[in-house]
Amino acid sequence: MQSLLNKKILLGISGGIAAYKTPELARLLIQGGASVQVVMTEAAQQFVTPVTMQALTGNPVYLSQWDSTIPNNMAHIELSRSADAIVIAPASADLMAKISLGLADDLLSTLCLARDCPLLIAPAMNKQMWEHAATQRSAQRLNANGVALLGPASGFQACGEVGMGRMLEPSEIAEQVIAFFQKKSLIGKKVLITAGPTFEAIDPVRGITNHSSGKMGFAIARAALEAGAQVHLIAGPCTLETPLEASGKIIRTNVTSAKEMHTAAMNAADCDVFFAVAAVADWGIAKPSKEKIKRQGKEAPNIEFNANPDILVDVAQTAKTKNGKPHPYCVGFAAESTDLEAHASEKRKRKGIPMVVGNIGPDTFGSDLNELLVVDDAGSKKIAKAEKLQLARQLIQLVAKKI
Ligand code: C5P
Numbered sequence: 498m499q500s501l502l503n504k505k506i507l508l509g510i511s512g513g514i515a516a517y518k519t520p521e522l523a524r525l526l527i528q529g530g531a532s533v534q535v536v537m538t539e540a541a542q543q544f545v546t547p548v549t550m551q552a553l554t555g556n557p558v559y560l561s562q563w564d565s566t567i568p569n570n571m572a573h574i575e576l577s578r579s580a581d582a583i584v585i586a587p588a589s590a591d592l593m594a595k596i597s598l599g600l601a602d603d604l605l606s607t608l609c610l611a612r613d614c615p616l617l618i619a620p621a622m623n624k625q626m627w628e629h630a631a632t633q634r635s636a637q638r639l640n641a642n643g644v645a646l647l648g649p650a651s652g653f654q655a656c657g658e659v660g661m662g663r664m665l666e667p668s669e670i671a672e673q674v675i676a677f678f679q680k681k682s683l684i685g686k687k688v689l690i691t692a693g694p695t696f697e698a699i700d701p702v703r704g705i706t707n708h709s710s711g712k713m714g715f716a717i718a719r720a721a722l723e724a725g726a727q728v729h730l731i732a733g734p735c736t737l738e739t740p741l742e743a744s745g746k747i748i749r750t751n752v753t754s755a756k757e758m759h760t761a762a763m764n765a766a767d768c769d770v771f772f773a774v775a776a777v778a779d780w781g782i783a784k785p786s787k788e789k790i791k792r793q794g795k796e797a798p799n800i801e802f803n804a805n806p807d808i809l810v811d812v813a814q815t816a817k818t819k820n821g822k823p824h825p826y827c828v829g830f831a832a833e834s835t836d837l838e839a840h841a842s843e844k845r846k847r848k849g850i851p852m853v854v855g856n857i858g859p860d861t862f863g864s865d866l867n868e869l870l871v872v873d874d875a876g877s878k879k880i881a882k883a884e885k886l887q888l889a890r891q892l893i894q895l896v897a898k899k900i
Contacts, residue, residue, distance in 0.1 A: 498884045499530030500675040506531045507576055509585035509605045510550070511592040512540020514655040515621035515664035519545060519586055523553045525671035526584075534576065535559070536605050538592070562604040577612040584674055585609075586647075587621030587664045590632045597638035617645040617677060619670050624660030647673045648743055669743045676723040676741060679890065682897035684725035687768040689825070690718050691775035691808060693733035695755040699800060700786040707776035711735035713830075713856075713867060713885050714774035720889035721770075722746055724897065729768070731761045733775055755781055755805035766812045770896055771825045773809035776832070781805050813850045823851055826900045828892075831855045841872040851899070854892065857882075871895060 506526055510519050523533050535550040535558045547558040559576060577583065585592065585605070592606065596616075601607040609616055618639070626632055627649060636646060648665040665673070692714020694707040711732060718730045719740035728747045730739070739749045750765075752758045755777045762771075780802035790798055809829050816823040827850040833840045841855040855870040857879070868882040869892065880891050 498887055499528075500886075501526060501678065502530035504529075504531040504581045504678060505579055506533050506674070507580040507583045507608065508533050508535045508550075508554075509583060509588075509608070510535065510537045510541040510545065511585060511587060511589040511605065512538055512543060513587040513589045513621045513664075514544060515587035516541050516544035518664065518667050520549050520553050522584075522586055522667035522670055523550060525667055526674065527554065529671060529675060532556070534580070536576065536608060538603055538605050540589070540591075559604055562607055564604075574611055577608045577614065580612070580614050582615045582617060582674070582677065583609065583612055584617045584619075584670070586619035586667075586670055588618035590620075590622045590626045590629070590635070593618065593620060593632060593635040593639060596644075597635040597642070615643075615645065615677065617647055617674060619647040619664050620649045620662070621664030622649075622662045623654060623656050624658055624662040627660075627662035645673075645677065650743060665743050669741075672741055673744065676719075676744070679720075679723035680894065681725040682894055683721055683770075686726045686770065686900070687729070688718075688721040688726040688770045688772065689729045689731070689762065689765050689768040689812075690714050690721070690772045691731045691733075691758055691762055691777070692718070693735040693737075694776050695733045695758055695778045695805075696753050697755065697778045697781045697805075698753075698785045699782050700788065700790045702789050705778060705780075705782075706734075707778055709733070709735070709776035711737050712865065713889070714772070715740055716885040716889035717772050717774060717892065718747065719886060720893040721772075723890070724893050726770075729765045731758055731765070731775070733758060733777075754778075755808070759806045759808045759811065762808045762812055763815075766815045766825065768825045769900060771809075771812050771827045773812070773827065773829050775808070777808060778805060807848070809850065810848050813848060822900060824900075826851060826896065828852045828854060828896060837870055838872065838877055841870060841877070845872055852896070873899070 533554045534556050551558045595606045596609045601610040650663045651661045652663045693711030694709040696704050696706045698704045715737045718728050721728050722741045730749045750761045783801035783803045813827040831841045837855040841853040845853040852873040857868040869880040871878045
């Protein structure tokens with residue numbers, strides 16, 4: 498999926514060792530569908546060459562405000578006018594100080610001052626430089642001027658120290674740039690999501706579980722973050738990475754059993770929207786064995802099950818009415834093998850929730866694609882087959898209109 502299709506990004510590079518990662522960022526932005534135009538400071542050219550950036554982007558690289566090949570010799574105006582956003586990675590302490598004060602003594606800083614598009618910067622520097630009061634003041638000024646700061650992260654630094662000031666990874670920067678362009682329909686909202694399967698232990702090595710990759714729930718978490726929400730993701734056992742972790746707007750709680758998921762969800766039920774996407778085991782093991790159960794010839798053990806609590810129903814029962822709408826607004830999921838619409842409508846009424854989303858098609862488990870049927874008080878509506886993230890974005894917009 499090309500989430501940056503038709504976007505023109507002006508990618509600025511300032512002088513810092515993290516510039517060795519910027520070619521990878523350019524590649525990811527281009528893979529996302531963007532056209533990328535690079536501007537480098539003089540110091541940046543000590544770390545990565547203009548030829549590398551030109552080869553990767555297929556565009557000439559701009560290095561100076563005195564370039565006579567640009568019409569009217571107005572590179573600073575021409576370049577920023579045609580961009581949908583300026584992204585600077587890495588942004589050095591020096592560049593941050595400069596643009597936070599409105600100084601403009603080279604092409605990149607002049608572009609920032611002359612721009613009429615959003616500016617996103619990924620700071621990268623030694624931890625002492627980041628922690629210095631002067632840099633912190635630059636960061637505050639940039640924030641106040643509406644510049645989006647992506648990171649920095651904490652970790653191992655090129656100078657051998659460990660601490661705050663590391664540039665976010667190219668994939669994290671690209672994710673945040675993509676997120677930046679999404680519609681902000683859930684700003685100030687808290688979204689709770691259960692995702693993945695649960696695992697009910699029979700003994701320390703065996704257990705029962707459900708088919709679920711967690712991909713749909715994680716896609717909804719990402720789409721909700723992109724829309725500006727604060728997200729709490731409660732995940733059953735799965736290997737997926739936390740979406741947009743570097744945004745600092747997501748809490749992830751890992752659980753194993755349905756009972757653990759229930760406790761975590763009830764503790765976080767004070768939210769605006771609850772998406773119950775997890776494939777929760779309907780039954781738990783009544784008395785899990787502390788020791789591995791030994792095989793006894795051909796005899797199979799008798800295992801006693803208990804019904805697990807219904808997390809969705811219990812969260813829905815905490816809902817209060819706010820502005821005439823249920824709060825939290827609860828969305829259930831249905832994976833049925835037959836008669837999806839009838840089962841989804843029945844589930845919506847039985848669980849006392851305003852919306853149920855049915856997975857259409859038998860091959861949704863583990864797949865990156867899905868097709869959805871949304872059932873609410875207005876009837877039912879299909880969301881056509883697409884990648885799960887694309888479906889999640891559409892679903893988030895539908896739900897945002899409801900709350
Ligand atoms: O009742 P059924 O399992 O078919 O309903 C599916 C929906 O209910 C899903 O949204 C699922 O996450 C939620 N559910 C739950 N707790 C359970 C069982 C299902 O939250 N114990």
